[in-house]
Structures are given as C-alpha cells and as structure tokens.
Amino acid sequence: MDQMELVSMAQRVRCSVDALVAVDLDVCDRDALDDVLAQWRTVRSFTDACEVRIARRSRLLAAEGRSEPAAGVLAQGGLRSTKEAQAAAQREQVCEAMPVFESALCDGAVSTGHVDAIAAATGRLDETEKAAFNEHAQQLVADAERQSVETFARECRELARTLQYDEGVARLENQRRQNNLRQRVDRVSGMHHFHLEVDPESGAKVTAAYTAHLATLRVRHRDDDISRDRLGAQAMVELITGARAIDRRVPEVSVLIDLATMINGLHEASICETSDATMLPPDTVRRLCCDAEILPIMLNGDGEVLDLGRSRRTANRAQRRALRAMYRTCGHPDCQTPFDHCQIHHVIWWERFGLTDLDNLIPLCSRHHHLVHEGGWTLTLGDHRIITLTRPDGVTYFTGSTIDRQPATDRPHERVEPEPDRRRRTAA
Ligand SMILES: [Zn+2]
Numbered sequence: 001m002d003q004m005e006l007v008s009m010a011q012r013v014r015c016s017v018d019a020l021v022a023v024d025l026d027v028c029d030r031d032a033l034d035d036v037l038a039q040w041r042t043v044r045s046f047t048d049a050c051e052v053r054i055a056r057r058s059r060l061l062a063a064e065g066r067s068e069p070a071a072g073v074l075a076q077g078g079l080r081s082t083k084e085a086q087a088a089a090q091r092e093q094v095c096e097a098m099p100v101f102e103s104a105l106c107d108g109a110v111s112t113g114h115v116d117a118i119a120a121a122t123g124r125l126d127e128t129e130k131a132a133f134n135e136h137a138q139q140l141v142a143d144a145e146r147q148s149v150e151t152f153a154r155e156c157r158e159l160a161r162t163l164q165y166d167e168g169v170a171r172l173e174n175q176r177r178q179n180n181l182r183q184r185v186d187r188v189s190g191m192h193h194f195h196l197e198v199d200p201e202s203g204a205k206v207t208a209a210y211t212a213h214l215a216t217l218r219v220r221h222r223d224d225d226i227s228r229d230r231l232g233a234q235a236m237v238e239l240i241t242g243a244r245a246i247d248r249r250v251p252e253v254s255v256l257i258d259l260a261t262m263i264n265g266l267h268e269a270s271i272c273e274t275s276d277a278t279m280l281p282p283d284t285v286r287r288l289c290c291d292a293e294i295l296p297i298m299l300n301g302d303g304e305v306l307d308l309g310r311s312r313r314t315a316n317r318a319q320r321r322a323l324r325a326m327y328r329t330c331g332h333p334d335c336q337t338p339f340d341h342c343q344i345h346h347v348i349w350w351e352r353f354g355l356t357d358l359d360n361l362i363p364l365c366s367r368h369h370h371l372v373h374e375g376g377w378t379l380t381l382g383d384h385r386i387i388t389l390t391r392p393d394g395v396t397y398f399t400g401s402t403i404d405r406q407p408a409t410d411r412p413h414e415r416v417e418p419e420p421d422r423r424r425r426t427a428a
C-alpha cells in the first residue's frame with residue numbers, strides 16, 4: 001500500500017470513528033446497528049492492515065538481526081496471545097505472496113479469517129505447490145469477497161489438496177503414523193481417562209460404530225433420565241468390551257466420490273470425502289471401495305448419486321468361497337497373512353464400474369492392499385490367475401501364479417513357505 005492510499009484510507013477511518021462516536025448505541029434499533037457495524041468494519045480493517053504492515057516490518061528487521069521475529073513482536077508490544085501473534089505473522093506472509101488479499105483486507109472486502117484460511121490450507125504445501133496455489137489469487141479473492149469464512153476455508157483446503165503432487169496420500173500416511181491411545185487413572189477421583197487420536201479413515205469407522213451403538217442405547221433408555229455424555233461412555237465401553245447387549249453387525253461407513261475423481265484423480269470440483277466431510281485422498285477412497293464394510297457413494301458431475309447397485313460391488317459368499325479355495329493367504333507372493341484376515345481387492349474396480357467377477361478379485365492383506373492403492377504399486381491379474389506386480393518405478397517385481405492352496409492342507413491359519421519355483425521373481 002503506498003502513501004496516497006494510506007492517506008485516503010485514514011480519512012475514511014476518521015469519518016467512521018466520528019460516526020461511531022456520534023451514535024448512541026444504548027438506544028439504536030436493528031437497522032442502525034447495521035450502519036454501526038459498517039463503520040466499525042472500516043476501522044477494524046484499518047487496524048488489521050496496520051498489523052500486517054507491522055508484522056512485515058518486524059520480519060524484515062528480524063532478517064537483518066535487528067528485531068525478534070514478527071510473532072514475538074506482536075505478542076509483546078501488541079498484547080496478543082502467542083497463537084494470535086503467530087496467526088498475524090502468517091497472515092502477513094499470505095499478504096506478501098498475494099498482495100490482492102492485503103488490498104482486500106484494507107478495504108474491508110475480506111476479513112482476517114479469510115486470509116488465515118489460506119495460511120491454514122497452504123501450511124503443508126511445499127514451495128512449488130504454494131507457488132501454484134498463489135496463481136489462483138484473483139479467483140480466490142473474488143470468492144472470499146462473497147463467501148463466509150467457513151465456505152472459503154473449505155475451498156482453500158480443496159484447492160491445496162488438488163495441488164499436492166500425491167493428492168494427500170503422504171499426509172494420510174503421516175496421520176496414520178501418529179495414531180495413539182493414551183490412558184491414565186486420576187488418583188484423586190479414581191476415574192479412568194482415555195484419549196484416542198486417529199487418522200480420518202480410522203476415525204470415520206470408529207465414529208460410525210459409536211454413533212450407531214449410541215442410537216441403539218438412546219432408544220433403549222428413552223424413558224430414563226441419563227445424560228447423552230453418560231450414554232456415550234456406556235456405548236463406548238460396550239463396544240470395546242464386546243458386552244452381550246451389542247448387535248455386532250458392522251455399521252455402515254460411507255465415502256463420497258465423484259466419478260471423474262474416481263477415474264482421473266482430483267480436479268477443481270472434486271468430491272472425495274467421508275460422509276462427515278473429512279477429505280480423503282482418491283487412492284484411499286478407491287481402496288475403501290474394495291472394503292465390504294464401506295459403502296462408496298458415487299456422484300456424477302452435478303453431485304447426483306449414481307446408482308451402481310451395492311449387491312454387485314462386494315464379493316458374494318460363493319465368490320469368497322471360491323477365492324478361499326484357491327488362496328490360503330494374501331495374494332502377494334511374499335505374504336503369509338491368512339485369507340480370513342484379507343480384504344477382497346477388485347483389480348480393476350473403477351473401469352469395470354463395480355462389476356464383481358471372480359477373475360477380477362484377489363485377496364490382499366491390509367498392508368498389501370495399501371501398497372497397491374496408495375503405495376504406487378501396480379497389480380494386474382491375467383489368465384490362470386497369473387499376477388504381475390510392478391514397483392512404483394515401473395520395474396516388474398513379480399510375475400507368476402498366486403494360487404497358494406495345496407489340496408491336502410485345508411487349515412486356513414497354518415503358515416506355509418512359498419514354493420520357490422512357482423514364485424519366481426523376474427527382474428525387468
Ligand atoms: Zn482394493
């Protein structure tokens with residue numbers, strides 16, 4: 001912002017301050033409040049823009065070793081909390097990268113919430129991805145001017161996701177690694193505390209199981225005076241301990257994906273998320289579509305549900321039986337995970353549009369299922385159930401039959417060593 005702009009803005013702010021002083025807030029009606037808010041916004045925009053400029057100056061001074069970092073300056077002299085000061089410092093960086101947002105902030109056309117949404121969405125992007133994000137500045141500022149902070153934040157998250165080279169797989173893997181459960185007993189009250197932290201995919205499954213059982217309990221106890229929190233605890237305890245009262249049917253988790261994303265990956269208007277709107281990478285959703293416990297809901301470009309028929313999607317009992325007859329273990333040549341612990345993978349699910357043919361199905365353990373969907377490995381299945389496994393770099397890792405059932409041993413949990421002649425590796 002140059003000096004001329006600043007002077008004209010200061011004039012507007014002075015007018016607004018005068019107007020705010022003149023109005024009697026103790027008696028004004030609802031319409032008058034709108035006028036007051038408009039004046040207040042002008043003043044606030046000015047102070048927000050000032051804060052951005054202060055943050056910028058302290059960042060530049062800090063770079064020369066003449067100041068502490070921006071967040072420290074704002075926290076100390078600006079009496080901001082550490083969190084607020086950090087947010088303001090990040091806001092300045094967004095304004096630096098996208099000056100249109102600084103102007104819009106000055107004019108009161110967007111709020112700090114809009115700018116902070118960009119900072120939050122781009123926090124995990126690398127420099128190249130951030131540069132690609134910033135190219136959308138004009139469109140973003142136009143959207144921010146007419147959208148609520150929440151709607152705009154979602155748009156930013158979706159844009160950031162489409163720009164990530166791996167469509168968010170690395171992030172989900174990272175979240176999965178951070179899964180943890182902490183447990184402690186409060187010595188004074190004697191109460192047990194559990195703190196469970198899990199990735200979005202696991203979270204969606206837990207939530208589905210929990211809400212389904214909680215609903216059952218609420219019906220059962222509808223005449224009792226029991227708080228929702230207490231019923232929630234009871235639901236969780238019964239679920240974990242497998243109390244007799246539970247209907248063990250696995251509750252349905254749904255994932256939503258549009259057809260174009262399913263086939264080609266993320267695009268600007270992708271829908272690829274759990275039913276509670278937690279976004280997932282398309283590769284993860286493709287893997288979940290193989291899972292009998294998950295209901296994939298496929299949408300067309302207009303967001304309408306495409307009816308693909310659930311019954312055709314998961315392997316039926318006869319097909320499972322046929323597969324179990326051929327596979328003692330996971331279909332990966334190096335894996336001894338028993339068949340009953342495997343998921344039935346649809347080798348070319350999305351091209352076949354959900355068709356569940358035996359020659360398109362192979363059991364895979366959870367680890368190898370991940371490898372094929374999210375790990376960049378390719379698995380093809382040919383005649384006589386010959387599979388070809390290709391590494392992410394295009395090198396063929398294995399070609400051969402995957403049938404590992406020997407006629408005489410029909411005990412599913414027995415571990416067998418793979419036969420070297422049949423499981424020959426071919427290096428390409
Ligand atoms: Zn699969």
Ligand SMILES: [Zn+2]
Nearest residue numbers: 330335365368
């Ligand atoms: Zn396996």
